[in-house]
Amino acid sequence: TLLTTSGSSYGGNSLEAFISQEGDLATEKMIDRSADRYSVNYTDPGKQVLVMFGTEYGCSEEVAKKLFDSVASLPLDGSGARLQPRLVNAQQHSAVDWSQERVLLMVISTSGDGVPPTDARDFCDWLLGTRDMEMSHLHYSVLALGDSNYPHFCRTGRSLDKRLTDLRATQLVPRSDVDQEDWSVIDSWIDAVLDVLPAVAIETKLDYLSLDAVSSDQAYHRTRPFMATMTVKRSLTVQETSDDKETIHCEFELAGSGLTFTAGDALGIYPQNNPAEVRAVLTALQATGTELVAAPSWVYHPQPDGKIPLEEALMKYYDLKHVNPELVKLLTKHTSNRKERLEGERLLKDGLSKNNIVLWSYLQSNEVADVLRNFQRAHPPLHLLLSKLKGLQPRYYSIASSPVLDPEKASVTAAVVRYSLHGIPRTGVTTTYLQDRLQVNQLCPVFISHTPDFRLPSNNNLSIIMIGPGTGIAPFMAFIQERVATGASGDNILYFGCRHRSKDFLYKSELESWTKNRSLRLRVAFSRDQDKKIYVQDLLQTDAKNIWRHLQNGAHVYVCGDARHMAHDVHQALTDICQGQGDMDAGQARTFLLEMEQVNRYQKDVWVT
Numbered sequence: 228t229l230l231t232t233s234g235s236s237y238g239g240n241s242l243e244a245f246i247s248q249e250g251d252l253a254t255e256k257m258i259d260r261s262a263d264r265y266s267v268n269y270t271d272p273g274k275q276v277l278v279m280f281g282t283e284y285g286c287s288e289e290v291a292k293k294l295f296d297s298v299a300s301l302p303l304d305g306s307g308a309r310l311q312p313r314l315v316n317a318q319q320h321s322a323v324d325w326s327q328e329r330v331l332l333m334v335i336s337t338s339g340d341g342v343p344p345t346d347a348r349d350f351c352d353w354l355l356g357t358r359d360m361e362m363s364h365l366h367y368s369v370l371a372l373g374d375s376n377y378p379h380f381c382r383t384g385r386s387l388d389k390r391l392t393d394l395r396a397t398q399l400v401p402r403s404d405v406d407q408e409d410w411s412v413i414d415s416w417i418d419a420v421l422d423v424l425p426a427v428a429i430e431t432k433l434d435y436l437s438l439d440a441v442s443s444d445q446a447y448h449r450t451r452p453f454m455a456t457m458t459v460k461r462s463l464t465v466q467e468t469s470d471d472k473e474t475i476h477c478e479f480e481l482a483g484s485g486l487t488f489t490a491g492d493a494l495g496i497y498p499q500n501n502p503a504e505v506r507a508v509l510t511a512l513q514a515t516g517t518e519l520v521a522a523p524s525w526v527y528h529p530q531p532d533g534k535i536p537l538e539e540a541l542m543k544y545y546d547l548k549h550v551n552p553e554l555v556k557l558l559t560k561h562t563s564n565r566k567e568r569l570e571g572e573r574l575l576k577d578g579l580s581k582n583n584i585v586l587w588s589y590l591q592s593n594e595v596a597d598v599l600r601n602f603q604r605a606h607p608p609l610h611l612l613l614s615k616l617k618g619l620q621p622r623y624y625s626i627a628s629s630p631v632l633d634p635e636k637a638s639v640t641a642a643v644v645r646y647s648l649h650g651i652p653r654t655g656v657t658t659t660y661l662q663d664r665l666q667v668n669q670l671c672p673v674f675i676s677h678t679p680d681f682r683l684p685s686n687n688n689l690s691i692i693m694i695g696p697g698t699g700i701a702p703f704m705a706f707i708q709e710r711v712a713t714g715a716s717g718d719n720i721l722y723f724g725c726r727h728r729s730k731d732f733l734y735k736s737e738l739e740s741w742t743k744n745r746s747l748r749l750r751v752a753f754s755r756d757q758d759k760k761i762y763v764q765d766l767l768q769t770d771a772k773n774i775w776r777h778l779q780n781g782a783h784v785y786v787c788g789d790a791r792h793m794a795h796d797v798h799q800a801l802t803d804i805c806q807g808q809g810d811m812d813a814g815q816a817r818t819f820l821l822e823m824e825q826v827n828r829y830q831k832d833v834w835v836t
């Protein structure tokens with residue numbers, strides 16, 4: 228077996244051997260990982276392998292790049308012809324001539340409420356929907372990324388896998404479902420693929436596809452963000468104690484970007500880390516920050532020329548919050564201190580997978596600087612250490628302004644995250660970047676993330692019921708603005724929730740002025756202003772009769788915010804309303820709401836925090 232990481236093959240026999248195994252071929256041998264090495268056009272004949280990814284947040288792309296590097300460095304016996312992987316975003320699928328492809332390695336996530344990533348929708352529609360298709364010449368395997376906290380776990384990868392089997396393609400290795408970026412599962416799948424790939428009969432041929440031509444897109448998007456000016460920043464909350472919420476409203480200028488959006492879309496923002504947290508990492512590394520390092524493969528355009536100072540790399544490109552288990556393994560291997568080594572061995576005793584509860588609870592209660600401090604006598608080569616850090620991903624915020632009012636302005640609503648860990652004050656990355664570090668009139672890399680499943684009804688006569696406590700209100704600010712601007716005659720009904728009327732009633736004056744001129748029916752649950760806690764779902768129950776009447780008249784229902792508790796409780800309240808008011812049993816209520824979802828009358832923009 229060729230190991231991409233050692234964790235996947237660790238059986239528990241020799242902990243020492245496991246820890247001392249060299250990991251990731253590509254990173255450890257310092258192969259060039261600059262981003263443009265992935266858009267290859269082959270001038271020599273070779274055995275071609277299509278690595279395709281579909282991503283919303285960038286993780287599938289990172290995995291696909293790792294897979295690409297592993298396939299590219301796979302030694303083949305005999306013939307001498309190497310494997311030539313090509314990396315294609317599912318967005319560019321129409322450039323692919325499927326009759327010419329022999330091996331497809333697909334890495335794809337599931338997004339929204341169980342739908343494909345936006346850029347991969349076309350591809351999924353094409354593959355799942357095209358009739359009279361046949362893929363019996365194709366060998367394939369699917370790696371499905373997802374999160375089991377969502378009801379439709381890995382749905383996209385699962386349905387593509389099934390479809391490819393139905394199309395008579397041959398499965399190289401079984402699909403793996405990855406829960407929350409569990410790299411031990413990812414690496415096991417890559418190992419399994421690499422194990423079988425050399426034996427697959429792939430004929431050697433010359434390239435037919437010019438990827439440069441396909442990727443010459445100059446528009447701004449996730450990997451080529453637009454540098455937007457932050458024009459406005461204001462607080463939406465009153466803080467009297469440190470327990471009180473701190474929520475801000477920020478506006479970004481999109482003029483000159485060519486970016487367009489629709490109410491319901493999100494703004495992707497690339498943050499920078501907190502300099503104090505970067506300094507903590509540098510101190511733990513005994514580094515000055517001026518050391519020159521290669522930019523990682525996932526940097527967005529424009530990419531730096533050559534090497535960059537370590538401090539800049541840590542500030543812009545590495546996630547200093549979430550610890551990769553591989554980092555613990557590397558530090559254990561390189562420490563010169565017995566106590567640290569024993570502690571590392573204790574953590575790694577049951578391997579790197581999520582089943583190793585001792586390791587995962589350690590990872591969840593420590594950030595990168597903490598782990599480096601715990602292993603201060605470990606000094607692995609810097610490039611190796613950086614290869615074990617995760618990439619800093621952009622964060623997505625529902626746009627809180629309508630393009631009908633101003634197409635060149637995108638507003639966002641952000642709840643600022645501050646907490647303490649091991650007695651040290653910490654900050655949420657993007658929200659404190661916006662609040663503490665990015666000043667008005669400064670530039671910030673942004674792009675639009677389209678969410679076609681969260682849209683106003685095209686018929687302006689229909690009523691809309693919006694349920695969005697906390698920052699879940701953001702897209703509804705855009706919805707209401709737009710409905711008012713376009714003179715929609717249907718009712719706009721908003722269920723908002725916060726703790727206190729006097730402290731965190733977000734957009735109070737805007738909401739109250741709409742209410743005054745009868746553009747909005749506002750219902751607010753102040754959870755902590757009275758002894759008994761009241762939430763949006765309680766107000767829905769109180770208004771059952773009215774809600775049912777609107778549902779009967781074709782109203783659209785929107786839910787935005789916390790997926791785990793709020794969206795679940797709201798769904799239960801709606802189910803109860805159907806049963807209580809519509810005289811349905813539980814099964815009928817379920818079917819009724821499912822049918823509403825299917826015809827896009829019940830839409831959710833929810834996330835797990």
Ligand SMILES: Cc1cc2nc3c(=O)[nH]c(=O)nc-3n(C[C@H](O)[C@H](O)[C@H](O)COP(=O)(O)O)c2cc1C
Binds near residue numbers: 284287336373374
């Ligand atoms: C808003 C949101 C919605 C999501 N919906 C689902 C879902 O319905 N099913 C699922 O399995 N995972 C879901 N996920 C988890 C992602 O699939 C997971 O984080 C994955 O690693 C992202 O990969 P990507 O960065 O390549 O898009 C969701 C994540 C977010 C942020």
